[in-house]
Amino acid sequence: MTESKTYPLLPLRGLLVYPSMVLHLDVGREKSVKALEEAMIDDSHVMLIAQKETSVDEPESDDLYEVGTVAFVKQMVKLPNGTHRVLVEGVERAKVKEIKEKEEHFETTVTALQEVQGDRNEEEALTRTLMEQFEQYVKISKKVTKETYDTLADIDDPSHLADMVASHLPIKIKEKQGVLETSEVKERLKRVIDIIGNEREVLQIEQKIGQRVKKSMENTQKEYYLREQMKAIQNELGDKDGKSGEVAELKEKIENANMPERIELVALKELGRYEKVPQSSAESSVIRNYIEWLVVLPWTTETEDNLDVPHAEEILEEDHYGLDKVKERILEYLAVQQLTQSIKGPILCLVGPPGVGKTSLAKSIARAINRKFVRISVGGIRDEAEVRGHRRTYIGAMPGRIIQGMKRAETVNPVFLLDEIDKMASDFRGDPSSAMLEVLDPEQNATFSDHYIEEDYDLSNVLFVATANTMSTIPGPLMDRMEVIQIAGYTEVEKLHIAKEHLLGKQITENGLTRNQLQFRDDALMKLIRRYTREAGVRGLEREIANVCRKAAKIIVSGEKKRVIVTEKMIEELIGRPKFRYGQAELEDQVGAATGLAYTAAGGDTLSIEVSVSPGKGNLTLTGKLGDVMKESAQAAFSYIRTRADELNISSDFVEKNDIHIHVPEGATPKDGPSAGITMATALVSALTGRAVSKEVGMTGEITLRGRVLPIGGLKQKALSAHRAGLTRIIIPFENKKDLDDIPESVRNDLTFIPVKHLDEVLEQALTGEKNESK
Template sequence: MSGSPFDSLPPELPVYPLHEQVIFPHMTFPLFVGREHMGIVEEALRKNHLLVILTVLAVDPITGREQYARVGTLCSISQILRFPEGGCKIMLEGRNRVRLINTRQLTPFVMASVSLIPDRENRNSIAQALMQSIIALLRVAQSLGQAMPDDVNSMVGRLDEAGQLADILAVYLNMEVKDQQRLLETLDPLERLKEVYLFLTSEIQKMQSRGQGEGEVSRKAARSQKENLLREQLKQIQNQLGEDDPQQAEIRQFRKIVENGEMPKVVRSVAEKELARLERINPSSPEYTVARTYVEYLCNMPWQRGTADVLDIDRAQRVLDEDHYDLVEIKERILEFLAVHTLKASLKGPILCLVGPPGVGKTSLGRSIARSLGRKFIRISLGGMKDEAEIRGHRRTYIGALPGRIIQEICRAGANNPVFMLDEVDKIGQDFRGDPAAALLEVLDPEQNDTFTDHYLDVPFDLSHVMFITTANVIDTVPPPLRDRMEVLRLPGYSDEEKLQIAFKYLIPKQKAENGLQAHPLEFEEDAVLKIIKDYTREAGVRGIDRKIASVCRKVAKDVARGAAAAVVISAGQVEEMLGPRRYFSDVAAEEDRIGVVTGLAWTESGGDIIFIEAAAMAGRKELILTGSLGGVMQESAKTALSYVRANHAAFGIDAKVFEHSDIHIHVPSGAIPKDGPSAGVTIAASLISLLTGRPARRNVAMTGELTLTGRILPVGGVKEKVLAARRAGVTTVLLPERNRENLKELDDQILCEMTIIPVGSMTDVMAHILIAETEHKPHLFVEHPSVLLDPRPGS
């Protein structure tokens, strides 16, 4: 370890702060000093020309105080050149590493107490071998483009001390300031040399990778130039041979379509601009594919191309009758459209909304309408659709942009006047991606869909010739603005007789064909099909019946495939053998008449259904308890019914004291199924009156209607569905609001003959038909002592 060249240092030396730079010992370097730092230089000249160079690591943003590195370099000023305008240039020579002890702030510079760090010499064999390796790596780096001054090269070759070589290379290898400061603070020369070796190795690898990348770029550029040259030569050869370039042939084909005059003027202008742009784009560019796809859509859209309508009303009648049983109102509406179209050539397509429970034939009816008109048929499902772009399309700024489903399907159909079915319009979703129902407003509005603009096409397309048909299970969930643009046609459920006809005319032949039984003489007895309808399905439509018939056909097909004796005629007994025990029973016929239990009728999206409303009274404090997953509307109906009964207790022979000391509990069984709707008021009131008068209610009498506080019975919807549900459940009498009398015209004569349907105008009429003969004693009532229950039975 060598000694210091200084016998002693002044107790304090001026500090010159350096930003983004580190000074090493054994180096000579110039430093330009500004006027603001001249005080440091003057103080150094008074201190034997010595000053300390410290690297600034950070600056306090609040106080502006600088944070210095703990190890710096002691330098001496060998020359000074002063400038007339102030400031100077000094030549510094690095002497020794010094360690900062403390600093003292003076205006306008810092004085510091430092201690010398003696230099360590390291000339052993390991250091010498490492120095030779570093010099060899330095030559490799220079061959790859590393710049190094000539005098430094000559100096490096003469050095025999490891620490000095590491310090010099740290400056000229463009190391970062933090790495240079770490080297300055590393006192072991061998460790500093190892750091330089690792850094130089890493730099060489980076330069080699960069050289390979540049070479690859050069090769690709040369290949691209070569491809362009070959492409031009290929064009010349193709021209001489009379052949054509595929891209150019495609562009010419597009241009021919544009010039044939089918496109509207605005669309043609856009298409010509895009074609001109397409010709300038290199076919290998990704942009070429995007532009080509857009031009292809513009050229393939049926702007003025449609199918000719078959204006034959008799033929349309036959087609509709062949495909669907009953549905008189729907068929009549289609024939009206054809009749008007026969008299008027240009006719905007209607927007029909087919509303009905599942399985009644809404979707298949769309195909029949298209077949009767001779038009192409398109169907898309809107169930769960949440993205508005599914309707309006994506803008072409998005990657992978496409037109909306409306434009895509019309382009695929190749006609501007198809029958377009939008299935499940009542199940459209909505989230942050937009509101598809709002986007459908422009599509379905006859006043504005003649200029429908898809975001992708960005040019108007005429949708007024399209016949839109929407389907829904319930119309209530369809947004009112969208509902306003549609003509609602209701498809009620089928009666058992209608299901029987549909099964023999459509379902059985279809399932025999689908299960490979065309050649097998398979027949169904009428009793067998009726057993399937009544004992194995309970629905408004025929989808479940279709599945059960398919199950029977599959079992027969299995026997035929095995070569066993297969059934030829399916009887009611064989149905039970094939399908197992019956699944449904008559809910009404299996029960007895009870007090406080009344049969009601409900209308759901799956069709009509019966519900039982039960009421019970118990000692309490005038509370009304509602259970059975009742919605807000039914809860309000229950409160209204109770208020009506309390207000008219005398008319029904109810003791008023029962309301003072008892709780009323109203329950609708099957609590796991949510229930709601404005048609249960009459049923709840009847249940309460039966409970509080102690008179059982007839189980085979069902009712529907909404009750007001004044006793008026309001009309309800879904009359046919409810009556059919009552018939399926074994109900013999149905009570309907008086104002629903006109709806009885929708019912078949056979239903009217089999069932007793009574219009009622007040609760008095209702109770006259539902309550069994009055008993001798009063009902269970609570009197002054709530804990005492009076039993109306004799002998109590």
């Protein structure tokens, strides 16, 4: 024995390294990685010791053998999957004296095991015997190649030869450890010769079994013969690896999956089929994949809801500014669930323009009630199988997106976001929106059936949240199953709060700045909101803030300034000229031009309608890429004015002597909708009478042939657009008075709403009293 030395300890699982042996190891355990790093810092030497049981993940000193190999770490590379691949070379045998647990790894004190040399002639005789036995083994074994034998035959050192032969034999770690622990070379050679003899006997028995099976199965299929041979080999060798071990592993997984009894019976039945099907059969992988899906799906695992209403309210307020109705609905759900403990998950549909925070709100809901969050995008889905899955008879079949999402959630009660549900399509492969009906019906989703799983899956505990930009493209039956919550655009005041409380901090951090290096004045933010964005949400605003942050970062890095304070005047210097004119209201009263209010998927907008009258033969021309509904509104307005020409002080023969042209600017943009009737009628009357339309008035409403004003939708979004445009008076249908409560108070205070029942009231409010002589 030589003096003691201390090395970092690396436990080996199912593996053993002999002296002079060069081997690649994949190391993934944290303590093992730390031991290797410590070794690389010191002298690149590490102590390799095999574990007694491979099933132990975190071995202690009692789980390790007492004799191992001191090895030199030649190379260490980190792989993409997080593990480390290490090239080691065994140096010498060593015996453990003491193992100490340091902060991040084990350290061991060892003494080298000196090899005991015997009689040279006796060792030479044993070496020849060993190589003869090994040569016979190679001839009947398929596990060792002829090239390997030729390589080992060139080794002169008996000790090294014994180690190398043992390393190539398919024996258990316990037997290999016995070879490692034998320090006397003569005894080690004898031990390896005995092992080879035993292995040869096993191979000979294997050959006899093959012959016996072949005789008894001469008239059977080749596939069946191979299967029986495999079973016979396993029985003879006691080998539980291979398919039988795989079946046992799957059975254990099934028993530990906490499935309902009926699902467990199905899984065990399929496992029985899997055991009988040949490994090479295509059906074998299909059955195994199916069993794996049954095992990994959550059947009973659930997270415990946090039903504390004040806590949830605090999180929702922290993450989002405004959106009071949505927050109130979530808090109602929590309150009812706290009282009943049995409420089914509601199906919420958040409808609003892009950028208003629908998706992020769903994440906040999950955080507020302590549930897992899963998001799938259903926009553009055309195949029904994307929702329900493919039947297992098809090659490459998989469950649908719903079941895949539940697998990712790992619980039966996640918050499940169905993003862009208004953009689902259908074609010859089916209608995915119809398949979604069962998912979103609280009365049916407790027994949701996926074509791949084929067994009922309970979705009743899931809190489904869908998002959409517009309700017009969502099928009626699907809409009927959801509770729709409208999220309109934000007011300028709300955008200012959102920018200060959420967007600024996020973008300053993402662009590598600090609050001390970059500061925004409120007037600068307001200018970004008014003159650089024109949207209902805040996505464009966030992009513009990021743009300013990048310009500021460049200024700071170049050394021009150490601190940038963004004011209203600096905005144009940093990011260029404004993109939009503040407000869309006319600068003066106009003849033949009226401002309407429109509702689009991007929120509310103002819509200017122009009318010109010229000598002609009574032709009515409509331009501006109008849809059928708007064309019909123009015809209705025109017909009404013809019937009321005398009351409106319009010449009764104006049709025969004039051509009328109605145009809606921005002709490249398609326009349609049932709320431009009174705007077109007002512009027509203004053009025919020469009375100007007030620049402060915006209007929305549909008209009948008798002049009645019908109600419209999207009043909140239209009011926000009027507020942004700088209008002060809004003419609305009388029946829409009930919708005024939905409009933010700050907007209501700045606008005057004029409810009307008839077009005569519209004209009285919109047209100025005097005739414009410029006509």
